[in-house]
Amino acid sequence: MEDIAGMTVKNSLSRSVAINHATVRERANMITFLHLCAERGINVVSVWGNEIDKIGEGAALAALESHGITVSGYNRIGPFTPEYLDQAQFELERAARFGADHVFLFTGGLTEKDGDLGAARKHAEDEIARLLEMARRVGIKLAIEPLHPMLVGDRTVLASLSHANDLCEALGPGIGVVVDVYHVWWDERLEAEILRAGRAGRLLGFHVNDWLLPTRHLLTDRGMMGDGIIDLVSIDRMMRRSGFEGPVEVEIFSADWWARDPGEVLDIALSRCQQIFGSN
């Protein structure tokens, strides 16, 4: 991709591309991020509450409006500590002020020694049921993004699309799933569960990145699309066959990509999206 470094690649795909701010957050605050997106014709982003805090809500809303950029996902409610849940109402209302399509739930992992995973899962499910009541009153959707099983210690107790679908089914309207290829690509149930979510009308988002070989860190070594071994084209096809019509959202947690020039990262990401998702 070196040939396009430094160039500005317009977002002229058959499918729209969204960018998650986390992809460039280390070197671009939200104002810079939105400016870089606007330059490249990207008009959908996902945002983070802590990044909004850094620049102030007024400035963040004004920048979105002036660039004509809308918000897909709002990150996030969680981890589900007693303290954080007091913040949940505030986060839901702020997500609504930002016009977000959905708010991510982040359960937190099984951090205690000798923890009972079954009990932790039950607790998370109960909290999500409670949050869903709150979200319905605010009028915003909740999103479960199942994370990779290797993150059950560090980040989540919801580690499969099957579990997320089961939970959504039990809870009814107002909650759906986001499919991030990094977390679910290995699962032999993947196609069936994407179809199941699609039939229920609960596919809220599609996050793309890649699995690198070797993977040197459990949290911060995700790859740029095309640099790893995930069959992105096949998963994209599953999403489309399931009726998903939203954007392909680039979300890459990577110490390597965070260290690079944010504009260059976005150029490369757009170019890869064009190659991989643009024409199929």
Added chain:
Amino acid sequence: MEDIAGMTVKNSLSRSVAINHATVRERANMITFLHLCAERGINVVSVWGNEIDKIGEGAALAALESHGITVSGYNRIGPFTPEYLDQAQFELERAARFGADHVFLFTGGLTEKDGDLGAARKHAEDEIARLLEMARRVGIKLAIEPLHPMLVGDRTVLASLSHANDLCEALGPGIGVVVDVYHVWWDERLEAEILRAGRAGRLLGFHVNDWLLPTRHLLTDRGMMGDGIIDLVSIDRMMRRSGFEGPVEVEIFSADWWARDPGEVLDIALSRCQQIFGSN
């Protein structure tokens, strides 16, 4: 556990403990390993073909016999490259000469860029069907040990107990599963799949270790039982309720534990097994 360092702890549990040579392989060759096991009253081990090669088959068999130690698992057939499959008949026959209960299958991971995971899984399943015909003729059982989903790139394409059970069910007698807590502890299907394997009489082994927080390496940072977050007592209970009566087998891939004195590692492992599995 410092209080027992350097002491010899006799293997006097209500359940027997087996040790996998991989746990101490960096500082103890097979002769030393068997001697250390015998000193501690351990009379079941799992062995590795490449370690047998280092000391010679005659010496390995003589050491097993003189210590009265029997072999549970023989590692291994795979990865499933065309070259390695030529070795399969040799490995099966050698495992039989060692009186092993079962031979591990090791598919290898999805190492190629843009690989088709579905096709790789189909290939592995076909190879296993072929190997099962060979194993039946030799009169030895095959074992599928599903590995953690984070190892689908590096090590395997069989990453869940559900997949392993499905495959065993399709193939019929002569093949079973080994449950390693490290690889399956996160799975919401765990209890159901252990029970399913138990009902079919195909639980061949139970490997123990632990999941550390943080986990610093995908391959070589497994923990000693009790140092991590896996609910070992619950999983042990599932195994026993499913009719498994074999030993608890310690298998720890860890750069930290490999660096320590092998006798001390075994003492600590036995002590932990006593605490965690001895009385429940």
